[in-house]
Amino acid sequence: MQVKTFVVNHYEVNSYLYYDEDLKEGIIIDPGFYFDDEKEKIFQYIVDKKLTIKNIINTHGHLDHIVGNSYCKKVFGSSIYLNKNDWFLRDNVLDYAETFGFQLKALPDIDYDLNQNNKFIIGNNEIIILHTPGHSPGSVCLISHKDKFIFSGDLIFKNSIGRTDLPGGSFDIIINSIKNILFKNCGDEYLIFPGHGEKTSVLFEKENNQFLI
Numbered sequence: 415m416q417v418k419t420f421v422v423n424h425y426e427v428n429s430y431l432y433y434d435e436d437l438k439e440g441i442i443i444d445p446g447f448y449f450d451d452e453k454e455k456i457f458q459y460i461v462d463k464k465l466t467i468k469n470i471i472n473t474h475g476h477l478d479h480i481v482g483n484s485y486c487k488k489v490f491g492s493s494i495y496l497n498k499n500d501w502f503l504r505d506n507v508l509d510y511a512e513t514f515g516f517q518l519k520a521l522p523d524i525d526y527d528l529n530q531n532n533k534f535i536i537g538n539n540e541i542i543i544l545h546t547p548g549h550s551p552g553s554v555c556l557i558s559h560k561d562k563f564i565f566s567g568d569l570i571f572k573n574s575i576g577r578t579d580l581p582g583g584s585f586d587i588i589i590n591s592i593k594n595i596l597f598k599n600c601g602d603e604y605l606i607f608p609g610h611g612e613k614t615s616v617l618f619e620k621e622n623n624q625f626l627i
């Protein structure tokens with residue numbers, strides 16, 4: 415499985431394309447594609463690699479992570495998943511989009527609730543979902559136990575954690591999600607692909623992250 419990272423929109427979100435190069439299928443995680451050149455880049459990449467995009471998965475409902483939902487659905491024809499606890503963030507988006515520098519004509523698309531019952535098969539790989547609230551009530555992590563990869567959204571970053579001052583956020587809950595949900599399910603050797611910034615590992619964060627020591 416390959417990971418291609420696109421750093422997009424003015425919040426520098428990591429939008430990930432996670433794909434099987436041989437079987438030519440993949441998923442898009444957190445499509446933050448907003449500017450035209452960002453949309454062209456992912457489109458061209460997927461055309462060049464001849465990939466089918468099976469699903470579009472949002473780690474949580476903040477606009478910088480979901481703003482490209484409708485574009486990706488339209489162009490790649492895939493269904494969009496977001497945990498139901500975060501649908502309110504999408505539903506209120508037109509009230510606050512402009513404040514955050516986004517011009518939107520309509521709400522970003524969502525098709526299905528994303529929860530711990532969902533499993534996504536990409537190539538020979540299975541991706542499971544952990545509900546890890548705290549940054550927002552519906553935040554999730556995507557886990558590949560085969561690759562030992564974590565897509566953490568804004569739960570945890572290299573040397574930091576997600577902010578907890580936005581609607582539905584909680585410091586105690588985010589710390590619990592990291593220590594008692596994520597780290598209990600994923601060993602030290604797992605790599606973390608966060609929603610912003612460079613990738614890290616469970617071990618590195620256990621040893622260096624001031625919020626967790």
Ligand SMILES: [Zn+2]
Nearest residue numbers: 474476549568
């Ligand atoms: Zn966020």
